[in-house]
Amino acid sequence: MNHDFSRLPELIERHGRSPESLIMILQEIQREYRYLPCEALMQTAEALGVPLSRVFSAATFYNVFSLNPKGEKVIRVCVGTACHIRGAKLIQDQLENFLNIKAGNTSEDMKYTLEVVACVGACAMAPVVTVNEKYHGSVNPGRVKKLLKDK
Amino acid sequence: MSIGTPQQLEQLHHECSAARDRFQKRVIVCCGTGCLANGAAAIVGAFQKALREREINGFTVEAVKETGCHGFCEQGPLVVIEPQGTFYTRVKPKDVAGIIDKSIAENQVIETLLYKNPVTQTRIERYPDVPFFSHQQRIALRNLGKIAANDIREYVAVGGYQALAKALTTMTPDQIIKDITTSGLRGRGGAGFSTGKKWRTCASVKDERRYVICNGDEGDPGAFMDRSIMEGDPHSVLEGMMICAYAVGSQQGYIYVREEYPLAVIHLQKAIDDCEREGLLGDNILGTGFSFRIRIARGAGAFVCGESSALMKSVAGEVGEPRAKYIRSVIKGLFDKPTVLNNVETFANVPIIISNGADWYKSIGVPNSTGTKAFSLVGKVKNTGLIEVPMGITLREIIYDIGGGIINDRPFKAVQTGGPSGGCLPESKLDLQVDFDSLTAAGSMMGSGGMIVMDDRTCIVDVAKYFLEFLVSESCGKCVPCREGLYQLHRIVTRVTEGNATEEDLARAEKLSEAIVTGSLCGLGQSGANPFLSTIRYFRDEYLVHIREKRCPAGVCKPLIRYEINDKCTGCMACITACAYTAITGKKKQIHVLDQDKCTKCGACFAVCTYQAIDVI
Numbered sequence: 001m002n003h004d005f006s007r008l009p010e011l012i013e014r015h016g017r018s019p020e021s022l023i024m025i026l027q028e029i030q031r032e033y034r035y036l037p038c039e040a041l042m043q044t045a046e047a048l049g050v051p052l053s054r055v056f057s058a059a060t061f062y063n064v065f066s067l068n069p070k071g072e073k074v075i076r077v078c079v080g081t082a083c084h085i086r087g088a089k090l091i092q093d094q095l096e097n098f099l100n101i102k103a104g105n106t107s108e109d110m111k112y113t114l115e116v117v118a119c120v121g122a123c124a125m126a127p128v129v130t131v132n133e134k135y136h137g138s139v140n141p142g143r144v145k146k147l148l149k150d151k
Numbered sequence: 152m153s154i155g156t157p158q159q160l161e162q163l164h165h166e167c168s169a170a171r172d173r174f175q176k177r178v179i180v181c182c183g184t185g186c187l188a189n190g191a192a193a194i195v196g197a198f199q200k201a202l203r204e205r206e207i208n209g210f211t212v213e214a215v216k217e218t219g220c221h222g223f224c225e226q227g228p229l230v231v232i233e234p235q236g237t238f239y240t241r242v243k244p245k246d247v248a249g250i251i252d253k254s255i256a257e258n259q260v261i262e263t264l265l266y267k268n269p270v271t272q273t274r275i276e277r278y279p280d281v282p283f284f285s286h287q288q289r290i291a292l293r294n295l296g297k298i299a300a301n302d303i304r305e306y307v308a309v310g311g312y313q314a315l316a317k318a319l320t321t322m323t324p325d326q327i328i329k330d331i332t333t334s335g336l337r338g339r340g341g342a343g344f345s346t347g348k349k350w351r352t353c354a355s356v357k358d359e360r361r362y363v364i365c366n367g368d369e370g371d372p373g374a375f376m377d378r379s380i381m382e383g384d385p386h387s388v389l390e391g392m393m394i395c396a397y398a399v400g401s402q403q404g405y406i407y408v409r410e411e412y413p414l415a416v417i418h419l420q421k422a423i424d425d426c427e428r429e430g431l432l433g434d435n436i437l438g439t440g441f442s443f444r445i446r447i448a449r450g451a452g453a454f455v456c457g458e459s460s461a462l463m464k465s466v467a468g469e470v471g472e473p474r475a476k477y478i479r480s481v482i483k484g485l486f487d488k489p490t491v492l493n494n495v496e497t498f499a500n501v502p503i504i505i506s507n508g509a510d511w512y513k514s515i516g517v518p519n520s521t522g523t524k525a526f527s528l529v530g531k532v533k534n535t536g537l538i539e540v541p542m543g544i545t546l547r548e549i550i551y552d553i554g555g556g557i558i559n560d561r562p563f564k565a566v567q568t569g570g571p572s573g574g575c576l577p578e579s580k581l582d583l584q585v586d587f588d589s590l591t592a593a594g595s596m597m598g599s600g601g602m603i604v605m606d607d608r609t610c611i612v613d614v615a616k617y618f619l620e621f622l623v624s625e626s627c628g629k630c631v632p633c634r635e636g637l638y639q640l641h642r643i644v645t646r647v648t649e650g651n652a653t654e655e656d657l658a659r660a661e662k663l664s665e666a667i668v669t670g671s672l673c674g675l676g677q678s679g680a681n682p683f684l685s686t687i688r689y690f691r692d693e694y695l696v697h698i699r700e701k702r703c704p705a706g707v708c709k710p711l712i713r714y715e716i717n718d719k720c721t722g723c724m725a726c727i728t729a730c731a732y733t734a735i736t737g738k739k740k741q742i743h744v745l746d747q748d749k750c751t752k753c754g755a756c757f758a759v760c761t762y763q764a765i766d767v768i
Contacts (some may be wrong), residue, residue, distance in 0.1 A: 023448075023465065058469070063453050142759055
C-alpha cells in the first residue's frame with residue numbers, strides 16, 4: 001500500500017518525543033492510516049530513540065492496534081456479558097455470514113472490517129453493534145441486514 | 152472570569168445558580184451513550200430549532216440542557232420538563248412540537264409518552280415516582296441527568312468545587328485523610344481497600360514527587376458506571392482528584408481512560424481545559440499555593456491494564472504487564488514514585504464527603520461497607536440501566552423492586568456480579584445483603600459493579616466458558632499459571648458444553664483452579680478461576696446434566712441441541728427471512744420445514760418466532 005508519510009513527523013511531535021508518548025503516538029498513527037504501517041513504526045522508533053522491538057511489542061500487545069489495513073466500515077460486535085446473555089453470538093454469526101468474513105478480518109474489497117470487542121459500555125441496550133463508532137442498540141437478527149446498509 | 156480566590160468561586164456560584172433560576176421551565180434531554188444511540192441528538196436538534204424564542208406563553212424557557220446519563224437507558228431517549236419533573240420516555244423528533252405546545256405552554260401531560268409501569272400497567276408522570284428511581288439513593292451519580300455535562304458553570308451552580316475550596320482553605324491534608332478514613336469509603340474499583348488508608352500510606356512516604364491516578368479503564372464486560380460518570384459529570388471526578396492531590400501532596404495527576412470510551416475523553420478534556428482556563432487547575436489554585444495538573448492517558452484496549460501495576464506501565468508508554476507487588480504502588484508506583492490510584496466512582500464520592508462530613512457518609516449503608524454503590528443492572532431484567540443504592544440492600548430488592556423482575560416473567564436463575572473475576576449467585580442467595588464482605592463470603596465479589604441477571608434460558612456452563620474465553624484472550628501471558636492454566640481450564644469447560652467431558656475432568660478442573668488462584672502474579676490470574684469455581688459451587692447439577700445426559704437444559708450449548716418447527720407454525724415467513732443459511736423452507740401460511748443438515752443452530756429462527764413454533768430439543 002502506498003501512503004503519504006509527510007504528516008508523520010507532525011503526528012509524532014504532537015505528544016512530545018519521549019518514550020512515554022509511545023502509545024499516544026501509535027494511536028495518532030492508527031487514526032490517520034486506520035492501521036499501523038511498518039514504515040511509520042520504524043520512524044516512530046527512531047524519533048523516540050527506542051528499539052523497534054519495543055514499538056512492535058506495544059503495537060501487538062494492545063487490541064486496538066492493527067498491523068493490517070482496515071476496511072472503510074469497521075463493524076464491531078460487542079460481546080460483553082450483557083450482550084452475550086442477550087444473544088451477541090447470534091448477531092456475530094449473522095454478520096460473518098452476510099459479509100462472508102470471519103470476525104477479525106477485512107473483506108477483500110476493503111469495504112468492511114468485522115471485529116468483536118469485549119464491552120463498549122452500553123450494556124443496557126444489549127446486544128450492541130457499532131458501525132464506525134455509531135452505536136446500534138437492541139440489535140435483533142431481523143435488523144442485521146439493514147444495519148449494514150445504514151450510512 | 153478566572154477564579155482566583157474562594158470568594159470569587161462563591162460569587163460565581165451565586166451568579167450561575169441565579170442564571171439557572173431565571174428560567175421557569177427547563178427542557179432536559181439525556182445525552183448519555185444509550186440515549187444518543189436511540190436518537191437523542193435529533194431530539195436536541197428539534198428542540199433547539201423550535202425553542203429559539205425563549206418565551207412561551209409567558210414562561211421563560213431554557214432551550215435544552217444536554218445532560219449525562221440518567222441511567223434508564225433502555226427507555227431512551229429521555230426528556231424531562233423541570234420544574235414539574237415530567238418524565239417522557241422513548242421520545243421521537245415528531246413528539247417535540249407536541250411537548251412544547253402542551254407540556255411547556257399549557258402545563259399538560261402527554262399520556263402516551265409517559266413511562267408505563269410493567270407490573271401495574273399504570274402510567275407514571277414524574278421521574279421520582281418511577282420505581283426504577285424511587286428505590287435509589289444517588290451520591291456518586293448525584294449530578295447525572297441534572298446538569299449539562301459539558302458546562303463548568305452548571306457544575307459550579309450546583310455547588311461544584313465548594314468542597315475543594317473548603318479543603319484547601321479550612322482543612323489540613325491530615326484532616327482530609329482523617330475524614331476520608333472515618334467516612335469508611337472503600338475503593339469502588341472492586342477490591343474495596345480503605346481509601347483513607349491508601350492515601351495515608353502514600354502521604355507518609357518521603358519523596359519529592361508523587362502521583363494521583365484515576366482508573367477509568369473499566370474493562371469488566373457488563374459494567375458502565377464509570378463511563379457514565381466520566382461522560383456525565385467529569386468535574387466531580389476532577390474535584391475528587393484535586394482534593395486527593397492536596398491531601399497526599401501531589402502536583403501531577405493522570406486519568407487513564409479506556410479506548411472504547413471516546414466521548415468520556417472528549418468531556419474530560421473539556422472539563423480539564425475549562426478548569427485550567429478558570430484557574431482551578433494549574434499553579435496556586437484558589438490563591439492557596441496549591442498547584443496541580445491533570446493529563447489524560449488513553450488506553451488501547453487491554454483488560455489487564457485495569458490492574459494497577461499494569462495500568463502504570465501503560466501510562467508510562469510501555470506494554471501493560473503487571474509486576475509482582477511485594478512493594479505496593481502507593482510506595483513505588485508510576486515512574487517508581489509513590490502513587491495513589493483510585494477508580495472514577497471513588498473520586499466522585501470524595502467531594503461530597505468533604506462537603507457533608509464523614510459522619511453523614513458513615514450513616515449510609517452498613518458498618519463495614521458505608522455509603523452507596525453504583526451498579527449497572529443488565530441482562531434478562533425488565534428495567535436495565537445504571538443504578539445507585541445504599542450498601543446493605545438485598546439482591547432481591549435490586550432485581551425485583553428496581554429492575555422490575557425478569558423479562559417475560561421467566562424464572563430467575565442467577566445473578567453475576569463482579570465481572571470476569573466475580574461469580575454467579577443462585578436464587579437461594581437473593582436475600583443476601585449487597586456489601587463488600589457478604590458478596591465475597593458468598594463466593595462472588597463487588598467488583599466494579601456489573602450486575603448481570605440471568606433467566607432459565609441462560610446456560611451456566613456457557614457463562615463460565617464465556618468468561619474463561621475472555622480471560623484467556625486478555626491474559627497478558629507474563630506468568631505461567633494464568634497463561635497456561637486458564638487455557639486448560641477453558642478447554643475442560645468447553646468439553647463440557649460439547650458433551651465430551653467426564654466427571655474426572657471436573658475434579659481435574661477444580662485442582663487446576665487452585666493452582667491458578669495461588670500461583671498467578673496479579674489479580675487477573677488470582678481471580679481467573681472464579682467463573683468456574685463459583686458456577687460449580689452453586690450449579691454442579693447443571694454441569695452434571697451436560698456430562699451424564701449430554702443435554703443442555705437451557706438450550707444454549709450448540710453441540711447438544713437441535714431446533715425443530717412444531718405445528719404452532721402459522722407460515723409467517725419470519726424465520727425464513729432470518730435464517731442466514733437457507734435451512735428453512737416453506738410457503739406463506741403453510742408450516743415451514745427445517746433442514747437439520749443445513750442448520751447451524753444459530754438460533755435466529757427461535758429469536759424471531761412470535762408463535763412459539765420453534766422448539767429447542
